[in-house]
Amino acid sequence: MVSTMDSPSEGMKGSGKHVSGMELKYQGRKTSRANSEQRRRTILEAALRIVVRDGVRGVRHRAVAKEADVPLSATTYYFKDITDLITDTFTLFVEMGAQKFKAYWEESDSMLKIAMKELEPSEAASRQVFAERISDLAIEYVLIQLREHRDYLIAERAFQQECLRNENLRPIAFSHQKFFLDSLETFFTKIGSNYPDIDAELFGSIILHVEYQGLIAGFDGEIANKLRAMLKRQIELMLGIYH
Structure with missing residues (x-):
């Protein structure tokens, strides 16, 4: 569990x-x-x-x-x-999740740096390759969440629903959301987004949706490919790749 x-x-x-x-x-x-x-x-x-x-x-x-x-x-x-009891349980959950999320992106930072060095913003082909690599990074994160931390995702959604009824949980939920979005905003700032805060909100929503779909429908090859395409398309739009 x-x-x-x-x-x-x-x-x-x-x-x-x-x-x-x-x-x-x-x-x-x-x-x-x-x-x-x-x-x-x-x-x-x-x-x-x-x-x-x-x-x-x-x-x-x-x-x-x-x-x-x-x-x-x-x-x-x-x-x-x-x-x-419920409030402190949610607080513990957020504490554990923040450390896990931070550890994953610190480990992935070297991959991002390599991709950034090879990116030529003025070349469409280079931006396309970069979108592929970032998509791989994002889908790997989602896969790890679904395969190794499924209980974490279930608890996250249970607390989100409870926030609609219990206003004591909302400040904790806002802190949890802010950490997630701040991390994504830093990520989009690094890759040169002109609107890193907006891109963070949009991409965060996509990730949450993809995780939810994975929880409900499973994550076999066909679903994984569809969800990867969603993430990749969002990144392409953010990088100005239209086709």
């Missing part, structure tokens, strides 16, 4: 934490002892598994205590109400 979403290397702090430029604040009871922090973390990870399996509305103190194999009193000790 959610164990595929690797834990951050540093311990979670109740008072807040900076992750890749984001400040994430936890709402539950603050902890100072290592064993207390670990139990709190165990509870949140259990809640995250429930989100993947049953949706956010499945997160209840009793259900989480059972999933985490801890006394019911432990969940109510760290989280005074279900709102704090």
Whole structure:
């Protein structure tokens, strides 16, 4: 289940934490002892598994205590109400996702630099090859998400839906979205976009759509080719390649 979403290397702090430029604040009871922090973390990870399996509305103190194999009193000790438990579960999810996303694009940076060196903006053929390479990079990211982090994508959509009902989750969702879009804006700035912020919004929407289609319909060869064509076409439009 959610164990595929690797834990951050540093311990979670109740008072807040900076992750890749984001400040994430936890709402539950603050902890100072290592064993207390670990139990709190165990509870949140259990809640995250429930989100993947049953949706956010499945997160209840009793259900989480059972999933985490801890006394019911432990969940109510760290989280005074279900709102704090759900909010901190989403905060943990965003923290884990930001680190994973950042790590992937740092690893891909060398590929981007190579492609940039070979790009001749004035030549259509060169821009076409560049679009192909960037498309490959984007589809590889989506494939990794669908094959190795499917639970992460399911949890992401569950939290997005819950944001429509729970306004306490919206600031966290905005932070999550902003990190994603800022990373894409940096990417489009590097490749010379005249409108990196707009391109980031458009391309981010395409990626989310492609991920959703992959979750619903699977990701066999035919679907993969169709979705790759969508990503490639969007990049071509952004690079001014019309045909």
